[in-house]
Amino acid sequence: MVDLLTTLGGISWDLEVRGILVVAVGTVVLIGSVWLIIATNSGARLSTLVTLAGLMGFMVILGISWWLYGSGWKGADPSWRTIDINVGDLGSSALMEARDLPDPEDLLSAYEMVVDSGDEIANLEFNQLPTEVDYPDLSLEELSDLQADRQLRNETITHSELAAVSPNLIKDYGLNDLNGWRLLSTSEAGDAQAQAIADVLAHSDLGFGSSADFKVLDSFTYGGKPELKDNPNRWDRISLWISNTARITHPTRYAVVQIQRVVDQPSVPGLAPPRPVIDEEEPVVSAIMVRDLGTRRLRPALVTIGSFIIFLALCYWLHVRDKELMAKRQEFASSTE
Numbered sequence: 001m002v003d004l005l006t007t008l009g010g011i012s013w014d015l016e017v018r019g020i021l022v023v024a025v026g027t028v029v030l031i032g033s034v035w036l037i038i039a040t041n042s043g044a045r046l047s048t049l050v051t052l053a054g055l056m057g058f059m060v061i062l063g064i065s066w067w068l069y070g071s072g073w074k075g076a077d078p079s080w081r082t083i084d085i086n087v088g089d090l091g092s093s094a095l096m097e098a099r100d101l102p103d104p105e106d107l108l109s110a111y112e113m114v115v116d117s118g119d120e121i122a123n124l125e126f127n128q129l130p131t132e133v134d135y136p137d138l139s140l141e142e143l144s145d146l147q148a149d150r151q152l153r154n155e156t157i158t159h160s161e162l163a164a165v166s167p168n169l170i171k172d173y174g175l176n177d178l179n180g181w182r183l184l185s186t187s188e189a190g191d192a193q194a195q196a197i198a199d200v201l202a203h204s205d206l207g208f209g210s211s212a213d214f215k216v217l218d219s220f221t222y223g224g225k226p227e228l229k230d231n232p233n234r235w236d237r238i239s240l241w242i243s244n245t246a247r248i249t250h251p252t253r254y255a256v257v258q259i260q261r262v263v264d265q266p267s268v269p270g271l272a273p274p275r276p277v278i279d280e281e282e283p284v285v286s287a288i289m290v291r292d293l294g295t296r297r298l299r300p301a302l303v304t305i306g307s308f309i310i311f312l313a314l315c316y317w318l319h320v321r322d323k324e325l326m327a328k329r330q331e332f333a334s335s336t337e
Contacts, residue, residue, distance in 0.1 A: 056311035063304030075295030080195040088283030100179035110162040122166040126154045159218045181220045189219035196257035196287035215276045217258040224253035253291040
């Protein structure tokens with residue numbers, strides 16, 4: 001008795017065993033009850049065929065819903081896969097398309113774009129300093145330190161950060177078409193930046209111990225499905241939807257996430273960490289990635305197709321059985337006349 005209680009106690013805490021038991025009990029209760037009801041009227045063989053055919057028909061319907069919505073027993077989700085990590089010179093990258101991406105020093109800095117453009121939204125966000133009116137409780141020294149920190153933030157903004165605030169300004173400077181590459185805002189590059197950071201930290205030979213040792217600069221993308229143009233009309237939207245829907249294969253999409261080491265600054269206990277400052281003498285590290293579309297709908301598709309084939313086979317088997325039964329009934333009826 002003690003051994004039985006110990007075994008049951010272990011099963012109740014083992015999620016894997018408990019999950020197997022739940023599925024097994026559910027199968028026996030639900031499918032088994034249907035089989036038992038049919039078997040009491042039609043026999044075990046016919047009951048098995050009818051029950052399995054009904055189960056496969058249900059699996060076809062369930063698989064179609066999984067297939068359409070990418071839910072249920074799904075495969076791997078889309079993700080970014082790093083294919084090359086380039087240090088300092090994109091011209092020697094293994095990816096030919098990446099060699100066409102301009103070097104960061106060849107581009108006008110984001111702060112210079114803000115100052116030169118006169119864009120109201122960008123200047124309001126990245127070209128204003130706090131005043132005494134905004135912080136009346138601060139001393140002059142504290143206000144001066146706050147203004148210096150804010151000015152440092154303004155001067156070190158990246159193009160991706162600027163694109164998140166003023167995308168029209170980025171288009172005006174042509175960063176949406178750099179030899180086929182398009183600048184990504186920080187909101188658009190979230191997944192790519194996270195994967196790039198993880199892969200860069202995984203390469204110990206780059207010398208980065210943590211994400212605090214570098215700053216993420218800009219992110220770019222190349223290829224992929226066509227997107228809507230500026231100010232699209234209804235026909236542009238309809239034609240793009242039709243062309244993308246009818247496309248059998250997906251065009252390859254690449255992304256480049258650039259990072260650079262920051263100056264080592266000591267942190268003062270009790271104060272906020274200092275704002276990262278890029279070390280201009282260090283090379284720019286570019287993580288070059290390709291979009292892996294994953295296999296989210298592959299498993300639901302296989303479940304649907306496999307269940308449909310089995311369903312057709314069972315239905316054909318039932319059809320053959322009915323024809324044989326009808327032939328035997330006719331033979332018996334003719335013999336008794």
